[in-house]
Amino acid sequence: MNNYETVFILTPVLSEKQTKEAVDKFKKSLNSSGAKINHEEAWGLKKLAYPIQKKSTGFYFLMQFEAPGDAIQKLEVEFKRDERVMRFLTMRMDKDHFEYAEKRRTKLSKTA
Numbered sequence: 001m002n003n004y005e006t007v008f009i010l011t012p013v014l015s016e017k018q019t020k021e022a023v024d025k026f027k028k029s030l031n032s033s034g035a036k037i038n039h040e041e042a043w044g045l046k047k048l049a050y051p052i053q054k055k056s057t058g059f060y061f062l063m064q065f066e067a068p069g070d071a072i073q074k075l076e077v078e079f080k081r082d083e084r085v086m087r088f089l090t091m092r093m094d095k096d097h098f099e100y101a102e103k104r105r106t107k108l109s110k111t112a
Helices: 016-032 069-081 095-111
Strands: 002-010 036-052 055-067 085-092
Touching: 002 016, 002 036, 002 069, 002 095, 016 036, 016 055, 016 069, 055 069, 055 085, 069 085
Parallel strands: none
Antiparallel strands: 002 055, 002 085, 036 055
16 A cells, blocks of 8 residues: 545635535545545635636645555546546655655644
8 A cells, every 4th residue: 555645626616515525525435445544634715826617716625645556546536527626636655755744744733
């Protein structure tokens, strides 16, 4: 199993309840594929660098998880099929990336 990080942007016209439902859907998809979610963050409504689907803002979310390789393909199909997702990016974390993420998480938990 490898460590992955995915960031996705949801359309800004969703209510708080709808965004939570969308994120829960993706978490369930990962869990059903045998993934273990290590960390998740809601970055909130951010301005986009350029308009996407005639929208200038979007809700950003980050998830870090441990999963088998075939889970990524299933997750990305879910992203592509869901009209609420404007963009997404999934990356496999190498050793240095994983260590940096761990340090960042501990630093965030100490300040919170």
